[in-house]
Amino acid sequence: MQEGCPKNMVNGPCGGVDSNGKCEVDGRPCPYTELLKGKPEVLETPILGPGFIYKDVSLEIKGYSELLGKMLNGQKVFLIELEPSRRGHGLRFLDQARPFKGVVDGFSITDNPLGRVQTDPVAAAGYLRVNGFTEDIMVHLSCKDRNRASLTSTALGGLWLGVKNYLALTGDWPGFMAGPHVKPVFDLDSVRLIYMLRLLRDYELDYMGGKVKEVPEFNIAGATNPYSLWEIELRKLRAKRRAGMEFIVSQPLFSDEAVRKLKDIKNDPLLRNLPVIATVMLMRNRWDVDIVRKHFHVNLHENPDPLEELENRINNILSIDYVNGILIVFSGDWNYAEGIASIVKRCK
Numbered sequence: 229m230q231e232g233c234p235k236n237m238v239n240g241p242c243g244g245v246d247s248n249g250k251c252e253v254d255g256r257p258c259p260y261t262e263l264l265k266g267k268p269e270v271l272e273t274p275i276l277g278p279g280f281i282y283k284d285v286s287l288e289i290k291g292y293s294e295l296l297g298k299m300l301n302g303q304k305v306f307l308i309e310l311e312p313s314r315r316g317h318g319l320r321f322l323d324q325a326r327p328f329k330g331v332v333d334g335f336s337i338t339d340n341p342l343g344r345v346q347t348d349p350v351a352a353a354g355y356l357r358v359n360g361f362t363e364d365i366m367v368h369l370s371c372k373d374r375n376r377a378s379l380t381s382t383a384l385g386g387l388w389l390g391v392k393n394y395l396a397l398t399g400d401w402p403g404f405m406a407g408p409h410v411k412p413v414f415d416l417d418s419v420r421l422i423y424m425l426r427l428l429r430d431y432e433l434d435y436m437g438g439k440v441k442e443v444p445e446f447n448i449a450g451a452t453n454p455y456s457l458w459e460i461e462l463r464k465l466r467a468k469r470r471a472g473m474e475f476i477v478s479q480p481l482f483s484d485e486a487v488r489k490l491k492d493i494k495n496d497p498l499l500r501n502l503p504v505i506a507t508v509m510l511m512r513n514r515w516d517v518d519i520v521r522k523h524f525h526v527n528l529h530e531n532p533d534p535l536e537e538l539e540n541r542i543n544n545i546l547s548i549d550y551v552n553g554i555l556i557v558f559s560g561d562w563n564y565a566e567g568i569a570s571i572v573k574r575c576k
């Protein structure tokens with residue numbers, strides 16, 4: 229199967245498969261979608277491949293981070309997504325974050341989304357810490373630019389800086405934004421990355437079984453994409469759960485239908501205990517709306533008051549009992565940061 233996949237997925241498909249089963253990289257039919265016609269249940273079992281030691285993964289969920297602890301106690305949490313800018317010596321990054329200090333439960337820091345080259349997310353997490361931010365941090369770890377050794381080093385580095393949550397992602401195809409000559413890595417996929425992080429935390433071992441003496445305490449999230457083939461997506465979530473995922477973060481949700489799909493997670497015997505964070509995105513202008521129409525085939529209407537639109541969507545989602553938190557994405561546009569912080573204060 230790996231041979232037919234540009235990302236070398238062994239636990240496929242990745243989130244880049246569209247609802248017609250086409251690959252995001254070059255439009256080829258994704259070979260993993262063929263499994264649905266034969267033995268779809270094989271997608272539910274994590275495959276580690278060579279080079280990993282095998283250990284049992286407990287399904288018990290412990291809240292090492294405040295973020296997960298709050299959700300396990302029934303509290304709804306708010307996170308803000310920050311993109312670490314590569315301009316302004318970090319000052320722009322702080323401008324994004326400052327209005328949310330003491331307001332949100334956590335910051336979610338991206339790892340070169342869409343392959344765009346930005347500042348390292350663990351360095352950005354450290355920058356928040358040295359500037360007095362004490363909120364929980366969830367660092368995105370993507371397999372697109374780093375192999376398993378480098379991902380291990382990055383995760384350990386984050387622990388020194390007080391990172392308590394990692395969002396394990398396969399990652400986008402880097403050639404889209406990082407240039408056609410960049411070498412995609414994809415040594416791992418998200419399922420194996422989750423397992424590797426559980427080895428670190430539960431057994432203090434690296435992927436080969438080498439001892440790590442860091443006494444790491446952190447939690448591991450996985451992503452879900454309701455705009456992908458949903459039957460496959462649910463099966464992949466079960467594989468991630470078995471690999472060690474402890475909470476779920478959705479891709480941005482643009483329609484009520486996409487939000488309703490999250491209910492299937494709470495109806496699934498293997499997944500129902502996992503807290504689910506729903507992601508909402510600020511639609512600033514016609515350009516944002518057109519991107520959603522083009523990529524997600526959702527016919528959004530442009531609202532002249534983007535903040536009002538955002539607040540309405542947040543309140544709708546908060547009224548749903550199967551959602552445990554909200555992650556707000558605002559594309560790093562700090563013109564809106566104060567307004568969004570006010571929304572969070574009202575909604576909390």
Ligand code: SF4
Binds near residue numbers: 234236241243251
């Ligand atoms: S959609 Fe993802 S898993 Fe499927 S072939 Fe493309 S890169 Fe591989």
